[in-house]
Amino acid sequence: xxxxxxxxxxxxxxxxxxxxxxxxxxxxxxxxxxxxxxxxxxxxxxxxxxxxxxxxxxxxxxxxxxxxxxxxxxxxxxxxxxxxxxxxxxxxxxxxxxxxxxxxxxxxxxxxxxxxxxxxxxxxxxxxxxxxxxxxxxxxxxx
Amino acid sequence: xxxxxxxxxxxxxxxxxxxxxxxxxxxxxxxxxxxxxxxxxxxxxxxxxxxxxxxxxxxxxxxxxxxxxxxxxxxxxxxxxxxxxxxxxxxxxxxxxxxxxxxxxxxxxxxxxxxxxxxxxxxxxxxxxxxxxxxxxxxxxxx
DNA sequence: TGGCTATCGTTAGCCTGCAAACAATCGGCT
DNA sequence: AGCCGATTGTTTGCAGGCTAACGATAGCCA
Numbered sequence: 108x109x110x111x112x113x114x115x116x117x118x119x120x121x122x123x124x125x126x127x128x129x130x131x132x133x134x135x136x137x138x139x140x141x142x143x144x145x146x147x148x149x150x151x152x153x154x155x156x157x158x159x160x161x162x163x164x165x166x167x168x169x170x171x172x173x174x175x176x177x178x179x180x181x182x183x184x185x186x187x188x189x190x191x192x193x194x195x196x197x198x199x200x201x202x203x204x205x206x207x208x209x210x211x212x213x214x215x216x217x218x219x220x221x222x223x224x225x226x227x228x229x230x231x232x233x234x235x236x237x238x239x240x241x242x243x244x245x246x247x248x249x250x
Numbered sequence: 251x252x253x254x255x256x257x258x259x260x261x262x263x264x265x266x267x268x269x270x271x272x273x274x275x276x277x278x279x280x281x282x283x284x285x286x287x288x289x290x291x292x293x294x295x296x297x298x299x300x301x302x303x304x305x306x307x308x309x310x311x312x313x314x315x316x317x318x319x320x321x322x323x324x325x326x327x328x329x330x331x332x333x334x335x336x337x338x339x340x341x342x343x344x345x346x347x348x349x350x351x352x353x354x355x356x357x358x359x360x361x362x363x364x365x366x367x368x369x370x371x372x373x374x375x376x377x378x379x380x381x382x383x384x385x386x387x388x389x390x391x392x393x
Numbered sequence: 394t395g396g397c398t399a400t401c402g403t404t405a406g407c408c409t410g411c412a413a414a415c416a417a418t419c420g421g422c423t
Numbered sequence: 424a425g426c427c428g429a430t431t432g433t434t435t436g437c438a439g440g441c442t443a444a445c446g447a448t449a450g451c452c453a
Binding site for chain 2: 116118120121122123124125126127128129130131132133134137148152155156159172173220223224226227230231233234238239241242243245246247248249250
Binding site for chain 4: 290291292293317318320321324325328343344345346
């Protein structure tokens with residue numbers, strides 16, 4: 108018995124490829140359902156975090172979203188440009204930049220959250236409810 | 251009985267967030283195991299596809315990898331810069347750009363494939379073998 | 394033959410993501 | 424007071440990813 112032949116390396120079977128494809132499809136659904144006037148996926152994640160937790164420093168915001176500092180900066184800059192967020196130095200600690208929702212964003216958020224639920228449902232649509240719960244549980248363990 | 255309260259929208263429970271986090275972790279593992287001298291995740295995917303299928307037009311390559319044309323162009327350009335790929339116009343059809351592996355890439359590929367297997371294993375390490383198979387099957391259905 | 398349509402690739406512009414190097418500020422400790 | 428290390432944010436440079444608009448070529452069909 109010689110060396111067993113190495114099994115073929117099938118790109119389509121690798122988790123990394125599958126994760127990328129599934130996330131890619133999710134992002135396409137996100138954009139399609141949220142529409143041109145809505146936030147992007149990461150912009151929405153930032154807005155919803157500020158909604159639930161109140162004003163945060165860029166750093167804390169980034170930590171909650173698993174975004175590194177340069178990425179946070181870019182997302183916040185685009186949120187400011189869209190008029191959904193303001194940014195002010197914290198008077199008590201001059202290092203911090205407190206990011207806060209604008210009234211316009213607060214008014215729009217309930218509608219966006221509804222769409223976000225639809226996006227989650229669409230992403231999971233190919234699976235039944237039981238498998239949807241299973242995949243979420245498995246992904247959580249992979250983080 | 252009024253309107254039932256809408257369940258809280260928990261970002262951390264949304265599939266999109268979980269997919270992003272899992273893919274993020276996978277990419278970090280990829281870079282760590284493949285090292286500075288190795289290809290990036292998408293560069294490796296392109297190389298392995300050319301290895302298995304022979305020279306391909308940019309378009310076909312992109313289709314196999316689920317990459318759109320501008321992204322393929324960028325990846326191929328960086329592969330050329332690294333000396334792992336050449337690009338020539340197809341004499342039979344002047345629209346096509348045939349992308350082919352260089353001998354250097356062919357020589358390095360077996361080692362990279364071994365590392366890629368280790369990366370897949372590391373990504374799935376938090377799950378047992380049964381759950382690893384389960385998550386792959388579920389992700390495939392979500393594509 | 395001449396033209397129509399489909400395919401292929403490029404460009405420009407935008408968004409997300411990472412690492413590395415850097416400046417400013419804060420806090421504690423001497 | 425003065426210094427040092429930790430924290431926060433910025434910049435630069437690179438890699439991937441999408442849309443939209445555009446030029447070039449091929450293939451078919453009238």
